[in-house]
Amino acid sequence: MFLKNEAALLELALINWATNLVAKKGFTPMTTPDLARTHIVEACGFQPRDDAGQIYQLDGKNDCLIGTAEITVAGMFSGEIIKKEALPAKYVAFSHCFRKEAGRGDSSKGLYRLHQFSKVEMFGFTEGDTIYSDKMLDEMIEIQEDIFSKLGLHFKVLDMATEELGAAAYRKYDIEAWFPHRNDFGEISSASNCTSYQSKRLNISYFDQGTTKKLVHTVNGTALAVPRIIMAILENYWN
Secondary structure (H helix, E strand, O other): OOOOOHHHHHHHHHHHHHHHHHHOOOOEEEEOOOEEEHHHHHHOOOOOOOOOOOOEEOOOOOEEEOOOHHHHHHHHOOOOEOOHHHOOEEEEEEEEEEOOOOOOHHHHOOOOOOOEEEEEEEEEEEOOOHHHHHHHHHHHHHHHHHHHHHOOOOEEEEEOOHHHOOOOOOEEEEEEEEEOOOOEEEEEEEEEEOOOHHHHHHOOEEEEOOOEEEEOEEEEEEEEEHHHHHHHHHHHHOO
């Protein structure tokens, strides 16, 4: 995807605006690498070795192009013991994302599905109980609603059914915005509570009650998937 003039400036402005908005809510801002080790990608619930998967693996290498900053932020803490008093820990990360996107008809055209795009991602660690991780999931959804409301988009929040969940997700919500050219809604973000799926495989833990070691819970949510937001803004505000 090439953007120029006002479109290029719009992308940079959206990234900066969303990152600052989320950072003001207590999230630590980050940028991450575009590559991650294959075992980190797999531990996060993605399948780089599966031809039907969404992840690109470098030929002859033990590295993958990331599909989301969720992978690199989680991987940064692999093997770590997080201090309990540091929980919840919240991050907002910018990265490029690479995916073997496959769509049909209009869903495969234009900015809606790209092999490379920029994204601002929220990611967090909580104590190992759904009381805490569900609370963070709700917080991320509130931030998403705030972002899309400020952009003036018409959207709806979907509580996803079990068969729609990814490998790592215990609970997942999608947000869909109205796209006039489709005369329909299309997904612009998601948020998931992965409980201990990722932390178990990455060995990320904390000490609870002194010497009792427990796995943290991980939560992720899209703050802004930039190309689809540009598409939604242009379609809904075009005169």
